[in-house]
Each structure stands twice: as C-alpha cells, then as structure tokens.
Amino acid sequence: MPPCGHRKVKNMELFIAILILFPFLAAAVQALVKNNSLRKLTVYISSGAIIIATIIFAVMNFGKEQAFLAPDLPLLGFDLIGTVNYGMLAIEFILMAIIIYLSFKYKKYWVALLSVAQTAFISWLELSGRAHAENAYLFCDNLTLILCLMIAVVGGLICVYAVGYLKDYHHHHGDEVKDRRSFFCSMLFVFLGAMFGIVFSANLIWMYFFWEITSVVSFLLIGYTRTEEAVNNSFRALWMNLLGGVGFAAAIGYAAIDLHIFNLQDLVNCNEDVVVIPLICLALAALTKSAQLPFSRWLMGAMVAPTPSSALLHSATMVKAGIYLLIRMAPAMEGNLVGLTVSLIGGFTFFMASVRAIIHTDGKKVLAYSTISNLGLIVACCGVGIDETIWAAIFLMMFHCVSKSLLFQTVGSVEHTSGSRNIEDMHGLIKRYPSLAVAMMIGIAGMYLAPFGMLISKWSALQAFVDAGNIILVLLLAFGSATTLFYWTKWISKLLAYARPTIRRKDTTSLDQWISIGGHTLIMVTLCLVFPFLSDSLVTPIVNSLYGTTTFKPVLSDENLVILVAMIVVIALVIIAGFILTRLVKTKNTTVYMSGIDTGDERHYVGAFDEERTMYHANWYLSDTIGTDRLMNVSTALAAAGLIIGMVLTIGGVL
C-alpha cells in the first residue's frame, strides 16, 4: 500500500510514465532528424533531460519503499490501463511482424516460430481475460531507483558518446557501412525507455513487453552493419533471447492460470510449492538475457555492433535486466532447486568465461567474456539467495555497470584514434595516448584491483558463499578470481609499457566521447570513495526490504570498509609520492638489456648476419592450452545439461 498520500502517489505515477515515455519520444525525434549537428543537439538535450529527471525522481523517492501504485488511474474518464494493455499488445504484434519479416528475408524461419509462439500465447492470455490483474502494475523501491540511475546516467552518457563515436565510425568505414545514424540513436533511446519500463513494471506482462522490446532492439543494433557476420550474430542473439522470452511467457501463463498471480512481488512472496515452476521459467529468461552458459555465445556475437551499443546494451544495462529479475526473485530461490541450478550455472559461467577471456587479443572480446564472467558471479550470488549475497550482487551490478561501460568506451575511442582495438597494439598506450590509457586503467582497476568496487564485492561474495555453506561456489570463485587476475593484469601491463612510440598520432577522440569517458571515470572514483555510505544508506535498506527484515548487517564490517577507503587514499598517495620522489632522486638513463645487441631504439637488434631485426613482445594468451573450441563446447554442453536437469527436477519435483 502506498505509504504516502494519494495525491503524491498520482504524481509519482505520472513521473514514472514520463520517464518511460520520454525516451520513446526522444527516439521518435532521433528517427526523424537526419542532420548531424541537429542530431547532436537533440541527443544532448534528451540525454540531459533523462539524466536530470531521473536524478530528481530518485532524490524525491529515495527511501520510500514498496510504493505499490494503484492500477485504476482515472484519467479523462476512460479505462487507461485497459487501453495501455491493448496498445502494448498491438506493439507486440508489430514486433512480431518485424521479426517475421526479417527472419524470412534472411531465411531464418525458426526464429519467426519462436516469436509467433510466445506472442500468440500472451495475446491468448490477455484476450481471454485470464491475465486480468487487479493489483499493482507499477512499482518503485530503492532497487528500482538504483537501476534507474544506472540506466539514465550511464545510458545518457553513452548516447552522448555515440554521437561522437558514430561520426568517427562512418568516417572510418566510408561506404562499407550504410550511414544509419538516426536509426542507431533512435534505437538507443527506445532501449532506454524499455529499460525504464522493465524496472518500473510490477505486472509480469508489462515487464515481458518491455523485455521483448530490449531483445528486438539488441537484435537490430547487432545487425547494424548488415554484413553477413552481423546478420548471423544478430539472429543468434535474437533466438536465444526469444527462447528466454518463451520461458518468460510460460512463467506468466503458469502464474496467471494456476496461481492467479500477475505480478512479480506476489510471485516471490507466494508460499506454494508449485511456485518454483514459474520461477525456473523466469530464471531461464534471466539466464538468456544475462548471457550465462549455455547462452553465452550471443553476447560474443553482439560485439560486431558499434561500440556504444556494446557498452550500453551488451554490458552496462540490458544484460543487467536479467540480473535485476534474479535479484527480485532471490528471496524465493534460497535453498531450493531453482536457486541451486541458477547459482551453479552462474558460478560455472564465472569461471569458464574468465578462462576464455585469457585467450583473446581483441579488446572487445575480452570485455565481452569478462562481462559474461562477472554476470555469472552476480547470478551465482542471486541463486544462493541469502541477504548477504544480494548485498554483494547489488554492489557488483553497480560497479560492473560503470566500469565496464567506461572500458568499452575507451576501447572504442582507442580503436578510432589508433586504428586498432587489439590489446597487443595497445603496447605503450600510456606514452601515446596518456589520457585514454589512464581512463582505461581506472576502468580495469575498477574491475579487479583492491580496493576498488568490484573486488570488494567479490570479497563479500566469497564470504557470503562460505556462510551459505556452498563450497563448490567458493572453489569456483577462488579459481575464477585467479584467471580474472591474469587477463586484466596482462592488459594493464601492455598499457604501461613505456615504449618509445614508433608512430605518433594525434589523439582524435572527440569532445562528445570525452564528456562520457570523463563522466564515467568520475563516477567510478566517486563510487569507490563513498562505498561505506552507499552500503549504509542505499544497499542495506534494499536488502532489508527484499527480505522483510530490518536487521541486515553488511557482510563487510564497518572497520573493513573504512580500511578499504583508506587503502585507496594510501595507494593514491604512494603513487603521487613516487612521482615526487622521481624528481628528487638521481637516475641515469640507459637502454634495455638485450644481450648487448640492441641497436639503440629498444625495438631492433642485430641478428647473426649483422642485419637489423625487429623485436616484438607479446602477452601470453595460452592458446595451445585453453584456446580450443572444445573447451567452450564442452562447457556449453555441461551448462546446458545442468540447466535441463535442474529444470526437469524442479518441475518434476512439484508436479
């Protein structure tokens, strides 16, 4: 029930409606704008408006928990909800039509089948009146607000980045890729609206509607370049996500028909045994969206898309939709088969994806595997489903969102400036493009170094796993941490090589890109510094409200949180002191040791026949040991088997 006055609630509903609808409006504007400078202006205005509106909304509603919003909003005297429902149904049919058209165009017929099946099922549910809900359609609590802030701030900044990026992109690709910039920007805003929709929806059908929009947007953006690879990858992403959608539809159907439950909160609080059936179906949807094994391959394929969409959809926010759903479901997953299945798949994905990340030289691929891997950890936290792991999961989600988005953008900018996104080519980036290198290093440090956010969260996850008594997850986390350490360290060490640049190029990163990268860096550092505050005032209340307690204490004691913040300061001071000391102490310059045959520039040496030969140092990618496709196939098969067994046992166990 609304804790605040009726009038206020209505305002809130209106505000939410605006938040969801405004991005769609912005998208429509983008679709129409063909002029580049006008596009820039409109993107800046729309993103700014979204960011500011969301921050105002968040500040206004901060701490107001569980604001269920009444469905009977009498507006202008007609049945608003009913109209909205029919409107959504109509749009779903349009989406279906788009999918059918494209799948016939590219001869991927089975994809159309998946889409038809779920749309038909959902419309049957709605039209036959079986899905007629009497309770809340919208919902807002601190978790929603955090997600909103992530979507608005990170998403808004990425839209700004996209303006500068796409200009470069089409400049570089010339005539190979058709210039569809207005379409691209428009889709980004559609996506933002859909994400707002997902997090604000309480009603499962509404959530499903927005869920499907994100799937289709992702599909369209992956296929942006329309090359054969892009088309294939986009269809792979589509069918996997549609499979998740089928799971979602099944969950809705079962919940509506058998349990007469129409929204997520009721489903989680339901005490009946059979509730595990819709839960595991929703979990299937969440696992596909979050690209967990065995569905990881779509996310790898998604890397063909232009970088802003990789950053926004395939790393920072869209894949978090699955996580969001799992966090909401977590209290209901504790200690049952659903939770066990989800947590083991998550843990396994965390480890396997981090192993795979070692073998890639392509920066975006490493980021993609790292995304899958970290999502796996969050999924494992949700699957364990105790309050401590959820605390960790929310932090992991926040930090991952910011630092991964930052990393994608820096990789994109480095690619445009230097012409390559290969990590090997980033050798000595600190000398060539210091600002980009530093931003990238902050992003990477945020991903894995103590005392930055991800590592703290990982630490609390470990502690929570032990408390939950799940030794297998503890082992997976221990080994996965080691592999994670490996691939990030070798990346940073590439950046840090003080090589004398062979080719000097100007840093051509545009201001649009810098606004976003700078903004992300700032947010990243701030988040780390205010960690204890975040824990107390933001995340702990969420955990309390999810579990209906008031006594939850963070996994990490206050002392530890303070030490961590102190450590950031100490590390910063040490490095600054180091720089000051270098000015004071005397050193003599020399060349590298190369058995005495260096030609003087550290890049060439004298060969046995007195000729000059080039030297090149590469990182280790262990491709002989773990680079085989077999490893991936086997782990996919294992995860698939685990998922199927989990589903069968869960459903069979209660029927």
Next chain:
Amino acid sequence: MAKITKSPWLLHYDGSSCNGCDIEVLACLTPVYDVERFGIINTGNPKHADIFLVTGGINEKNKAVVKQLYDQMPEPKVVVAVGICACNGGVFKDAYNIIGGVDKAIPVDVYVPGCAARPEAIIDGVVKALGVLDEKQKAFKAAKKQKGENK
C-alpha cells in the same frame, strides 16, 4: 656505509675465447673454490653487475656488444680481463678478425694472464679488482657529494 667490496656481483662475457678460461671461471663457483663465500654472484646481467669479467679477445663483431654491456653497468664498475687472449689477443692476435685484448674496446682495470687462467689466478684477479672497485666507489661518492654541493 655499505662497502661494495663485500658484495661484488659479476658479469661474465665470453668474447672469442676457446672456452678454456670460461670453464675455469665456472670452476671458481664449484665447492672447491666457492667464490660465493666472498659474496660474489655470477649475475649474467650488466645492470646488476659490479665486475665485468671478459674472457677471450675482441673481434669486429663483439666490440659493440662489449661496449654496450659495459655502458649498461651502473657506476662504480671494474673490468677484469681473464686469460691471455682477453689481455692482448693471445695466440689469435694476428688472426684477420681479431682486434686485440679487451682494452681495445673498454678500459680494463685488472689483467689476469694464463692459458687457461687458473681458478686461483682468477680469484686473485677478482680480489685485486675489489681493491680497484673500492677506490672507484670512494671516487664515485666524492663526485656525488661534490655535485650535491655544486647544486
């Protein structure tokens, strides 16, 4: 102040030696002679070394190498030429490609003759080099101090 002579680290370079002297150099490390008891370590890395121990003569090809290795050693440093070839070219002196002893490439502080030089002689030479190293360290410090005052 730390005395460099208590911890002389050594870089061994084989010029165009017949390997006779090299084997004797390695023999110094064996339990029989055990040069490690003086704190001597065979580092193999000019940047860590204090003593540059060269066997064999200098030829056209290794002249630059010897020079580069010498330049990459931090001050103070000494050079020991081990064996007659390293001292003045030895029996290879008149060979078409041999320039001569190590001193044709870099300044040499101690000459250890012999063909091959006996381990005892090598150890003697190194100990003598330690004396030179000590002098050089003093000079190095004085120079450093003076530089500091001039500042």
Next chain:
Amino acid sequence: MNDTLILRIISAVLYILLGGLFSGFLAGLDRKLAARMQGRRGPSVFQPFYDIGKLFSKETLALNHGQFVIAFSFLMLIVATGVLFFAGVDILLVFLALSTAAMFLVFAATSSNSAMSTMGAQREMMQMLAYEPMVLITAVGFYMATGIMNNGVGSFKIMDIGSNDLPAIIYLPGIFLGFLFILTIKFRKSPFDISTSHHAHQELVKGVTTDLSGRNLGMIEVAHWYENTFLLGVVGLFFLCNEWWSIPLAVVAVLVVYFLETFIDNISARVKWELMVKLAWGVTIVCGGLNLLVLEYIF
C-alpha cells in the same frame, strides 16, 4: 579491548621495523644452509644486507621514471599488506591487498619494455594464476576453522583466528599442505622459480628484475623480504591459539617451514610453467578443496 589494540599497533610497528631485517637474516641463513648442503662454505649470514647496502649506494640506471614509481609503490604496498596482517585485520583483505601489491611487480617489469622483463612478467602472472586460488582458500579455511571452534561464528579477522582454543592447523592440515606448496612459488624457490629466482640462477637473466638496477632493484629486494616475513606470519597463524605454548610452536613451525623450503630448493630442478600450474591447481583442489568439504560436511 584497549590492550589488544595496543598489541596490534605494537606488532604492526614491529613489523615495519624488523620485518625486513628478519627476512634478510633468514635469507642469509638460507644461503649459508644451501651452501653447506652443497658442501661449500657459503657467504656470511649478513650477505643479503651487504648486497642491499651496495645496491642503494650504486648508481641507478633507469629506462624511465615509471620504473621508480612502480618499484616504490610495490615496496610500499607490500609493507602496507604486512602491516594490515600484523595489525590483525581481516585476512581476506590482507590477501587481496597482497595480490594488488604483487601486480606492481609485474608492472615494474613490463613498464621497462624489455624482452627479458616482459617474459619474466608473463611468467610472474602465470605464478599468480597458480597460487591465487590456494591463497583465497586458505583464508576461507581459517574462517571455517574459527567457526568450528567458536560455536559456528566464523571470522576472517586475524585477531580472532589467532586466539582460538586450539591452533587452526588441527582442522586445516590439507590447507596447510596446499599453502606450503604455493609458498615455494611465492618464495621464488626451485622448482617454481620460473619468473625470477632468489639465486643467481640466471633464469631469464633474473626475469622481472632484469632491467632494474641500483636503488630500484634494492627496493624490490627489500619488498621481497617484507613479503617473506608476512608469508611466514601466515604460516605461524596456522599454529597460533590462545595458549602460551602456541607462540614458541609457531616460531618453530616457521623456522622448520623455511628450512624445508631451502631443502626443497636444493633438491629440485626448475619445472615448466604448465606443470607448475597443473600441480598447484591440482594440489589446491585436492588438499584445499577436500579440506573445505570435510570442514563443511563433517564438523
């Protein structure tokens, strides 16, 4: 309460003052012992101190300013890690700080853009890959052992781990073995001294430290001393409890372990990294994993 705080501060301060000296002395003893095992006289036990003194008195040849900054950060962070450990805070925090510090050694190597250092750095990362899981599992083991002895209330705090009724080793024999195994990697002893060696074995011309000289190299060496003291402290923690006899027991255990490492170093030949990772991970799973499972399901 106040007493423990003072105790914690004192031990942290003692670590800063004596941590390096202690390991430096042990390193001298190690070289002497190794020499005796090989039938040599060996250098003076103070030899490591002579070496460090010399390194700091020599000229420093550097490739860039970054080298100094990174070597300095490495030293400081290692000391900070040890201080956290001896101040008795959360052991997971300490281990995480350790891996962050260890990263700086890798960066010190790669920042030089030198072939030997880069190769050494890759191997160093391989070593980290090999020992990291066991380190985390060790922390978890301490937590669970404390839980068992403390009516189910586990703790990662080193103060709590060290003041149980019984030494943790009783519940953690497997984890202790696993930790000993990776200790060989951390001490840079044969057969796992593949990235750099504490001897002049000349593997990769000293690998990660190839292009560091003078003061920069000295700082790295001192950092290793501090690191070793800290690691031996972890070994001691296995034996500490709230009885007086546990302190001499821990000291003896530390010395025995160190002697054992010297011994292993002398009787084994260097292995390839593949074998190292396989062995380390295998031992981690078998010793560490089994130990954890037993703690979870039997006690």
